[in-house]
Amino acid sequence: MALLLEGRQAMGFNYYPPCPQPELVIGFPPHSDFSGLTILLEVNDVQGLQIKKDGMWIPVKSLPNAFIINIGDTLEIMSNGTYCSIEHRATVNSFKERISVATFCSPKMDGEICPAPSLVTPETPAMFRRISVVDYIKGLFTQKIDGKSYIHSMRIQNEPGMKSN
Ligand SMILES: O=C(O)CCC(=O)C(=O)O
Numbered sequence: 001m002a003l004l005l006e007g008r009q010a011m012g013f014n015y016y017p018p019c020p021q022p023e024l025v026i027g028f029p030p031h032s033d034f035s036g037l038t039i040l041l042e043v044n045d046v047q048g049l050q051i052k053k054d055g056m057w058i059p060v061k062s063l064p065n066a067f068i069i070n071i072g073d074t075l076e077i078m079s080n081g082t083y084c085s086i087e088h089r090a091t092v093n094s095f096k097e098r099i100s101v102a103t104f105c106s107p108k109m110d111g112e113i114c115p116a117p118s119l120v121t122p123e124t125p126a127m128f129r130r131i132s133v134v135d136y137i138k139g140l141f142t143q144k145i146d147g148k149s150y151i152h153s154m155r156i157q158n159e160p161g162m163k164s165n
């Protein structure tokens, strides 16, 4: 956990203008966050976040002034797949602008991401390969944003029964 406790906190500010035909556009395309955890606030209480569950997009009904906490890819890798990062996207509203602020609790830049050694046993082999944070981020930014495809490319091809979500 030192990787996250001694890590970085990055922030993202998202502004989604209204669109008269919201079904034709996407505010933020499907992705999972690189962070360990993401703390998200829908600043002006306009909803638009959706998460992918069982292949379906589910709108998140947030409580006023409440934070939304999402699991990111770093925690999925560190927990050796026990906690899965959530694929999400943001839609836009026909009439109202939408503003969200995300705080990404992310690993330190000079660290490495890999499953916690205590979670890797002969019965539960490592599901992800070890990679430096710098290389992970470099790879992430050279790819098109495409759901969870990037974290999936970090998987070690273990025996059948591999979880993939
Ligand atoms: O605006 C939102 O609700 C989502 C933003 C988001 O997914 C991100 O900043 O990573």
Ligand SMILES: [Fe+2]
Pocket: 031, 032, 033, 088
């Ligand atoms: Fe996100």
